[in-house]
Amino acid sequence: MVAIRGTGVSSGIALGKLIYYKRKENTPNEKFALDSASELAKWKNASEKAKKQLAVLADRTRREVGDEAAELFETHQLMIDDLDYTERIASLIVENKKSAVTAVEIAGKEFSEMFVAMDDDYMKARSVDVIDISHRITDILCDNQSIFDLKGEQSIIVADDLTPSETVQLDKSLVIGFVLSEGNANSHTAILARTLGIPAIIGANTEWKDEYEGRQIMIDGSVGYIVIDPDDTTKEYLLKKQQEEKAVRTMLEKLKGCSDITLDGKEIKVYANITHPADIDAVIANDARGIGLFRSEFLYLESDDYPTEETQFEAYKYVVQRMNGQRVIIRTLDIGADKKIDYFGLENEVNPALGMRALRLCLSRPEIFKTQLRALYRASAYGKLSIMLPLVTSLWEVQEVKRMCDGVKKSLQKDMLPYDEHLEIGIMIETPAAVMIAPDLAKEVSFFSIGTNDLLQYTVALDRQSTAALDRFQDNKHPALLKMIKMTVDAAHDAGIWAGICGEIAADSSMTEVFLKMGVDELSVSPRAVLPVRNIVRQTVVEK
Template sequence: MSKLMGVNSVVIKGIPVSEGIGLGRAVVIKESEYTVKKTKIEDTGAELRRFLDSIEKAKEQIRKIKAESQESMGEKNAMIFDAHLLILDDPEFLNMVKEKIEEGINAEFAIDESARFFENILLSLEDEYMRERANDIKDVALRLIRILNGEEQIDLKNLPEDSILVAHDLTPSQIAQINKQNVRGFVTEKGGKTSHTAIIARTYEIPAVVGVEDIINKIKDGDFLIVDGYEGFVYVNPEEDLIKEYEKKLVEENKRKEELKSFLYVESKTQDGKRIKLFANIAHIEEIDAALKNGAEGIGLFRTEFLFMDRSQPPSEDEQFEVYKTVLEKMEGKPVIIRTLDVGGDKNISYLNIDKEENPFLGYRAIRLCLGNKELFKTQLRALLRASIYGKLKIMFPMITCIDEVYQAKWIIQEAKEELKKENISYSQNIEIGIMIETPAAAVISDILAKEVDFFSIGTNDLIQYTLAIDRTNDKVSYLYNPLHPAILRLIKMTVENAHKRGIEVGVCGEIASNQEFVSVLIGLGVDELSVNPSKILNVKKKILQTRFEEENLRVRELLNWQ
């Protein structure tokens, strides 16, 4: 590869967060870094009024951006700006700024210092998602400072065609204004897989690489870039040979996408006739359109935890009801499996006050947290029950390890039903209840669990992690993370067999369901359904159509005995 790079060419490695290949010219945004001077203020009353006026103007701007972005980003992603409005109403933030102004400090410096205080608190947390939220505070602070300085906000609506945005970080309000038709990629110094840049890049299907060190000093406006959202490489001013190589890859990528469209209306079954249902994993309402566009037969996993994140209090019953209702209506009678709140572990939510734990993945999380917060859990279940009349709802509980957890969860559902009956609120009488098989304990007692539920969904990400005692985020042991380990295959086989004895179906919603290497193995193990990211559905269908169940079943028997 180095032979293809010219004297002025550079190749940089980052974190790939949105797949695809982007070729275009760099548009470097440096305004996100801001220097604020400290000055002494005599008239603190006037300075305080100036600060309060900036708060109102900022709210007005944010509401306007939110309204504009609902069309381009969708309702859920536009809710990012609700978090910004909450910051502007946060009493701790406001009081800290006011106190500094009353001490004789100018409003700009008071805002900057206060924002940095709260940013540092968030950045000190172990949870990646919460660390990424420090960017929201920074975004709001910069908006207030620019208002106070009489500066215009950065305009990204009129970018030239084939632009690749390069920044220390892209704030949500910047991204919201982008004309996505003209953008071929994002490259940022900060960010991870849960950053707003990453989430929105995937929503827009724009290639993105983040976590690229010192990027704004390595790239100039107008530099020609190749962004490889698969491998995480950014090529700066590459030689013609490499450009042609990637142009060819882009043509092939577009050709593959067109080829996959031919499978859209083909029934998903193996060459020897075994039917495999193909569902979509989603976390946001906006992903439903992509799921339907790619031929999803249903939603195999709707991750509700994202409704609870990025806010200072849990969503109300009515707010949740509207989201679940929308999902069911959009799917027009296709099955929708909605997983109840699954937080804890690597997904912490500040307002739930989860104590710091030595081993959070083995601690107070998922169904354990819900059963310990009965009212929070029941609120979600009531919202789900109310929404059930608008489609084919299935409710799924995460991280089950014993039958008592199933009994307790079903009992709370029954309580919620009784409450709704008394309130004369309708709900469907035909809601299936299922569980995630993502612990070895659940797999081993799957014969017992199958008597109490209507379906299983195997969460292979955690099942592999717990079975092999491997932290999959730890590079030092990641080489041991092996989905084909006989222990994993035996647990899946046992789960499938126990489920089929009771006449219930088994799906797989973990990462290996979309991995071409493992799809045929899962088919050979006898699973009934695969649930994957919407963009992977047609790739998986192609693999299914090329597979023979009997052959894979024989191959799996050999793998089960491999040492």
């Protein structure tokens, strides 16, 4: 038995025969060509043929996989005709007297390197597209037929990396898993594997010996575990896990479209936390009824200067519109402490967790805060948007923000820009001070959301990123934390507002019932945890 570790990029467990993906080596007959005209003609012919192959492949992919995957091959057809790419190949043939094969190889390499050099992982992965089209042309020029026979057996493909056409051309009724020694979570193989629901692992860097070929291999895509010649215990364990995963997935799938109501009829808000507009697809796929925490930091972290009102407005509006009338709670800028941004020019503090951060920073730099508030109010015209303030410690902070909001509303009226008159403002409860004055705060706002990570660290005076030596002092379910949650919820209910939890603990299935019995009205968790939480909500009785 040989065990190997990689990174899982598509979950699921598979057991099959190990097959190495083999490529035909191109054997260019001559590096240089004297007759440029005939090489040019050969290349043009091969390009036309390649485009025809791609058209057939696109049709097949559309039937077997779907529109999105098929459009990629239509794009490949356009890439073959790309002006810069074709001009480069032609010049290599005419000016440098290269043979058609060599010219295509060189141009393919140059263009793929341009993508590799980009600082974005997604674009890096696109270098594969250029290599793919270039291979297709050189294969035609060298008369290589790509033959890959799986002999009717369920196979797990092992390769360094696979191009999109290599991936798609594999027989999907027989391929039950992918293992790549290189690869990227955004590579086509990973995306395609997820679409097809096949387990896939990347970065499985080991010495792949020839003798492994044809042996039994088992992979667990959720943890990136690979084992060759698994023994009976391993096999039994993984097959059992496969059955369980399947059962859980089927059960959770059935919960899509179901309400979040407890056995005794209390409706709970099960919302999702997101950090980027791109996460919205996962929110919708997991059927969350709203967004309980949209961290607005990404706008500031992704840019080199303060994001403009327009940029912010577009991002908020996009999320609000995609949620189609369901609640979106956007937390105002929460930087400082462990999240620093250069252009803010913040001074180094001895104790940043207790320093210039979050709402304190916003109130000290009102011009930055007003830009964000204006963008939020403008976006509120397009759906149900709520504003949430982080790290509140005093009543006056909330009152000052509300005065600023009144000013923002007046300026929008003056500019004839629409906004939601009923926009609700809520606060994060994440300091012991806020818990103690919760009854007063509750009179000023529309909801509370308890941020358990910060609340715990400020309560037990222990850094949340503490070292292992302090592990025994770290208790995520400290009775002091639970008591504070209860106090917060009671204060909210006394004032007639709702209270939720948006810290990591909200997704802890062993705690969900405890929170619901305390009277918590909302649980905001990562998108993937939405359905598991819904499952517990529907089996809980909250009344004592």
